[in-house]
Amino acid sequence: MLRRIKRKKAKEKVCWCGSGKKFILCHGNVGHQEKVKISDIIKDFNQSFTKDKCYAPDIYHDECSSNIIGAHTVSKSTNLKHIAKDNHVYCFSPNLGEIVKNEGKIEVEKKSIKKTSTFYGFCSHHDTKLFLPLDQGVQLDPEHLFLNHYRIISRELYLKERIAQFQSTKFKSYDKSKTPHEQLHHQITTDLIFTGTDTARKDLQQIKIAMDKMLVSNDYSQLRYYALVIDTPPEIMSAGVWHATSDFENTQLIDLTDLETSYNSISASTLFYLENKGVILFSWIEGVFDCPECYKFIQSLNNLSREDQIKAVIYWLFASNENIYFSPEWWDSLSSDQRQQLIDIFQGTVKSVPNYLKYKTLNNNIVDWTIEKVETNIDL
Numbered sequence: 001m002l003r004r005i006k007r008k009k010a011k012e013k014v015c016w017c018g019s020g021k022k023f024i025l026c027h028g029n030v031g032h033q034e035k036v037k038i039s040d041i042i043k044d045f046n047q048s049f050t051k052d053k054c055y056a057p058d059i060y061h062d063e064c065s066s067n068i069i070g071a072h073t074v075s076k077s078t079n080l081k082h083i084a085k086d087n088h089v090y091c092f093s094p095n096l097g098e099i100v101k102n103e104g105k106i107e108v109e110k111k112s113i114k115k116t117s118t119f120y121g122f123c124s125h126h127d128t129k130l131f132l133p134l135d136q137g138v139q140l141d142p143e144h145l146f147l148n149h150y151r152i153i154s155r156e157l158y159l160k161e162r163i164a165q166f167q168s169t170k171f172k173s174y175d176k177s178k179t180p181h182e183q184l185h186h187q188i189t190t191d192l193i194f195t196g197t198d199t200a201r202k203d204l205q206q207i208k209i210a211m212d213k214m215l216v217s218n219d220y221s222q223l224r225y226y227a228l229v230i231d232t233p234p235e236i237m238s239a240g241v242w243h244a245t246s247d248f249e250n251t252q253l254i255d256l257t258d259l260e261t262s263y264n265s266i267s268a269s270t271l272f273y274l275e276n277k278g279v280i281l282f283s284w285i286e287g288v289f290d291c292p293e294c295y296k297f298i299q300s301l302n303n304l305s306r307e308d309q310i311k312a313v314i315y316w317l318f319a320s321n322e323n324i325y326f327s328p329e330w331w332d333s334l335s336s337d338q339r340q341q342l343i344d345i346f347q348g349t350v351k352s353v354p355n356y357l358k359y360k361t362l363n364n365n366i367v368d369w370t371i372e373k374v375e376t377n378i379d380l
């Protein structure tokens with residue numbers, strides 16, 4: 001009798017995993033459930049990228065149109081069109097399905113520029129209205145540079161929010177059919193990964209709030225930028241956000257495992273520039289978080305010779321950007337060794353922290369760029 005009561009009590013207990021459900025309705029049963037198929041995980045992941053919110057500043061929300069559209073982070077009309085062949089560009093196959101299928105092998109795929117570099121983060125009204133100045137090509141004025149950074153930060157926040165949601169709900173439930181020990185391991189690992197994503201999400205959110213205020217007041221004085229103007233439009237177009245973890249001498253600048261510290265995000269993009277030139281642009285917002293590492297990173301780039309700056313930037317682009325597209329003509333003109341080297345750099349970062357000093361190993365003739373000048377508002 002006593003035993004029966006005890007067992008009953010155990011069943012009534014709240015589950016150890018933190019779901020808040022009774023054990024019997026949660027992990028009490030997980031081990032007997034059918035294993036989650038990889039195809040379902042991919043489907044869940046892809047479905048997390050919902051169209052439910054416009055990332056324009058809150059006070060503009062009464063103007064929002066009803067449809068959230070696929071907003072481009074690398075501008076279609078200027079940047080992508082410029083490198084496209086028959087309206088297609090190349091990229092590394094980014095979706096989880098391909099990675100699972102190819103066991104982690106990165107492949108180059110052809111993509112229509114209509115579907116390239118989009119995220120569902122702005123309503124059609126704001127996507128057009130806010131970014132109109134960028135559609136004619138970027139200029140190195142504060143408004144253009146700010147808008148470019150704003151769109152990249154918005155995309156990153158969109159991704160972090162959706163991925164955090166996926167990790168804390170769907171991903172947590174993929175321990176079906178596993179042993180109790182494996183269930184525990186899965187839950188702990190998922191919580192750790194989620195904590196990392198969520199910390200980055202919160203930091204980005206603060207930057208976005210500051211940028212919303214700057215946008216509304218047309219005050220871009222907190223924007224810092226460093227632009228290398230090159231003599232030709234870049235064959236590689238990209239737009240991404242990252243933390244300056246280390247510089248081009250491979251000096252560690254920050255420790256991302258320190259979740260107590262908030263870190264600034266730098267955006268980097270390559271852009272079509274006036275009169276058939278190109279820009280490699282780094283920018284960030286000053287005043288939200290201290291970011292000595294941002295200055296140190298740029299300083300280490302600025303210290304290099306012009307030739308080395310180009311190699312460093314190319315290495316950096318492939319090592320740190322998943323949102324990267326390139327001209328089919330250019331890619332097809334590279335030797336197979338050069339192509340493999342770029343794929344290896346891109347793939348290497350999946351496995352380990354990039355070492356930017358390795359730019360020195362990069363083949364010399366990957367691009368034919370000459371830096372004409374540096375434009376910056378940073379004291380170097």
Ligand SMILES: [Zn+2]
Nearest residue numbers: 015017026027
């Ligand atoms: Zn549970």
Ligand SMILES: [Zn+2]
Nearest residue numbers: 054064123126
């Ligand atoms: Zn809107």
